[in-house]
Amino acid sequence: MLLHQITQFLETIAPACLQESYDNAGLLTGNASMHCTGVLISLDCTEAIVQEAIDKNCNVIVSHHPIVFSGLKKINGNNYVERTIIKAIKNDIAIYAIHTNLDNVLQGVNGKIAQKLGLQNVQILVPKKDFLQKLVVFCPKENAQQLSEALFAAGAGNIGNYSECCFISEGIGSFKPENGANPQTGEIGKRETVQQSRVEIIYPEWLKGQIITAMKANHPYEEVAHNIINLQNKYQAIGSGIIGKLAEPVEEIDFLNKLALVFSIKAIKHTTLLNKKIETVAVCGGAGSFLTAAAKAAGADVYVTADVKYHDFFDADGQLLLADIGHFESEQFTIDLLFELLSNKFPNFALLKTSVNTNPVVYYVL
Ligand SMILES: [Zn+2]
Incomplete structure (x- = not known):
């Protein structure tokens, strides 16, 4: 197994281009062409995790948080980040981080939290714009069906829970082959008019390369007339946060108990109870304070996140229950998520979940 087989697969789930601009997800140490002896999956990558990888004969660490986040100018071992990188490089350990790109997909970090809470009808809370493109391609009428099938197979035509979506219309196309052309129909120097189909289909922009390749491979013409259009539509499957509904409304205190049980936590910081049932x-x-306004606007009864600062609790403003369950605690199931994704794809490969608790926060409970 080569490392790039693992990273390429993970990027079909959470493409690297979906990471936020401040992020540093991707391959941080190691080379994509190296052979993998095993993969250790963690939430954070610390010296203890690198040691665990060494001890368990894993030369690849897949972690959610990138250990190198805002860049390193010196690598002297003067802090835990530098020491972790030195230890990884000295021991030929590759570190791959799958961070905000995994936050931003429906089946990612937040999808897993929603699953653990038993939420139904889950949707992205704040879908992102500017990730959808439309291909308009013109072809002979008799080729339209085969061309659209090839575009579906390349990943185009998915809208929400629908696949194989496209629009085909018909019209008259004209062209005049010039010297040097090798036309499928028509003659050099003579204008030709033919019945053509116009095939319109959408796709996420990161699939553009393979969509265009499929288009050219399945089109009879030497020159393929086509338009690529950037859409401003929101992409429902990509964005921040998730919202969904419980199977039935519960009392606030019962919901908080559920949070404590599901996330194995002894303390929850939350705003005043509102004496209304929780359903949405x-x-x-x-760190999700930036979505409190969106959660309110979407009609959430409770917003579960972490790293909420004192003043940010005021933003709940009596409109929802805001619950801070801790950063590590909120994301702990990301390890299971990555393990499930990788073990489904590579069932016979050595994959391990870390047994090191990397949470830097501990609670003193009376
Ligand atoms: Zn995090």
Whole structure:
């Protein structure tokens, strides 16, 4: 197994281009062409995790948080980040981080939290714009069906829970082959008019390369007339946070108990109870204060997140229950998620979940 087989697969789930601009997800140490002896999956990558990888004969660490986040100018071993990188490089350990790109997909970090809470009808809380493109391609009428099938197979035509979506219309196309052309129909120097189909289909922009390749491979013409259009539509499957509904409404205190049980936590920081039942639940693993307004606007009864600062609790403003369950705690199931994704794809490969608890926060409970 080569490392790039693992990273390429993970990027079909959470493409690297979906990471936020401040992020540093991707391959941090190691080379994509190296042979993997085993993969250790963790939430954070620390010296203890690198040691665990060495001890368990894993030369690849897949972690959610990138150990190198805002860049390193010196690598002297003066802090835990530098020491972790030195230890990884000295021991030929590759570190791959799958961070906000995994936060931003429906089946990612927040999808897993929603699953653990039993949420139904889950949707992205704040879908992102600018990730959808439309291909418009013109072809002979008799080729339209085969061409659209090839585009579906390349990943185009998915809208929400629908696949194989496209629009085909018909019209008259004209062209005049010039010297040097090798036309499928028509003659050099003579204008030709033919019945053509116009095939329109959408796709996420990161699939553009393979969509265009499929288009050219399945089109009879030497020159393929086509347009690529950037759409402003929101992409429902990509964005921040998730919102969904419980199977039935529960009392606030019962919901908090459920949080404590599911996430194995002894303390929850939350705003004043509002004495109304909880049915609609918004979640965002990790630091999610930036979504409180969106959770309110979407009608959430509770917003479950972490790293909420004192003043940010005021933003709940009596409109929802805001619950901070801790950063590590909120994202702990990301390890299971990555393990499930990788073990389904590579069932016979050595995959391990870390047994090191990397949470830097501990609670003193009376
Ligand atoms: Zn996080």
